[in-house]
Amino acid sequence: MDSYPSAPPPPSSPPVAVRRWWRRPGGVAGALVVLFVGVWFARSLLGGGAAEREPVRGDGRPPRGTVTASASVSPEPAGPPVLVGKGLREAQEVAAGAGYSVVSHDASDQDARQWDADEWTVCFQTSAGQREGGRPALDLGVVRVGAPCPAVDGGKLPWPRMPAVTGMTFARAGEALGPIAFRKVEPESAYSDVELPGVADPWKVCFQDPEPGRTVENPQYATVYLKLAPPGAPCPERAYATLRPAPKP
Template identity: 70%
Template structure:
């Protein structure tokens, strides 16, 4: 039987807490998980890291660069000057610009006139005027008024036609001869003061003409030819407006 007065042994000590490695600490684990999650999200969303730069590189150059390139590619590259001789200056300028050329013009005659109304001039000569600082080649066009014939050489005199001789012809034949010159009007008159012209004077013969034969006719499109006619069965008078039957 146990002695109640015997000494009671002390209770056992509580177990000593186990020490954990630093990398298994809960706070560290949470930090690592959050960092990993942020990295994954940045890769998926194309953030500010390398992934974002890769996306930008894949997307191509900025919109401004694309606009400049498109504008540059839209400008025509000249392959050769278009033939412009014979065209009106206005049309020639438009065609040259569409082909990638600029245009300067000068009076191809000896008058040195300025081309204020580009629709009233035509191209007689075409040459090169070099290249401007902007890079577009320039065409130099020698022009004259639309109504004028081209000179034989750039800067020469305009070869206006000479008045043909139509005296002795019938009025009908004279009109055919004068037609190519381009007179504004051919006006018949009776060579006799006492004889009236018929409604159709084609068979009548030309006795006098104005302008005189051989005279240079400048700008015939503004001029009028006056032809004095005699009846087919009557001779021409010695002077215009004489009487065929004096005293009647």
Template identity: 70%
Template structure:
């Protein structure tokens, strides 16, 4: 009989299975989120919860592991939704500051564009201000490491228009 179950929380599923087997335990797994996804790739999942699962027909003791995808945060409790971060509101911030705010929630890809159709974005728009963003502030960002934030920027010396794709210098009336 094993001395006691190994602590597997935080480990990638494949490693957890190996450690459990070496300690004399069989493993069963389930999706620890509210989704019920299958765990076909042991390298793509990590352990969030573990409980003793009894024994199989008098054989080895069983550990039941609640797992989520490796890139996901663990839910607060087994079976709850994954707590994805929400998109921060970056309107009014410089592109540099907006990038820092987005990086803080895990968003790595930022696509800056000029908010004005008649103004070209410079090679270095770091001092330009964000006027509009997509995803919207407060929107949940599932898998932020793969998300792209689209930011519409205005030059430092121009105000933000009421909506994107405006002209800074309206064409003269004929």
């Protein structure tokens, strides 16, 4: 018979050593890797990694449809447009479209003001520096429409001089006066008692107004008067004489 009233309890198992994860070999490094992957994944979801994941075309450019950030910079003018020969109003519009401001001045020695841009033509253009917050400007030397440009900016206008057309036929005189561009050439009979025919081309010029050599300013507004004698008749000593005077009593 067993001397013990009951079986003795089994011996206790040795305690299991609990090791913390940060104390394990490689635990810190692994944690850092997990943290980095988590941050990268979060950025990807929020679009932060779009630049790293954007495919690139073979020529090094992003594919079509890709929006790239760029600085908002106003384009610089490529160069001043050529405005010489244009009307002032057109020149102002062309310059503005090219990114330039415009100032103007009288290119003659008269120093007139340009109240109406439609009445002026550009002869010269130069740079006028920068105005209006850095916008480049052009200075235009202009003359009135129909006037010739001076040889230099600020010089005298080279108005034409009236040529001598006396002794020519009316047809030939018209050809000689054509380049001056008078508003009108008006024929008249040099004799008070001789009517001018409908076509006076063969008639001879006896008197002219303006006189030969006279400076003609603004010929586009001027009229030339030519007094003519019929073919075969001499020119009178004065205008409006009679070709066939009445017989003396």
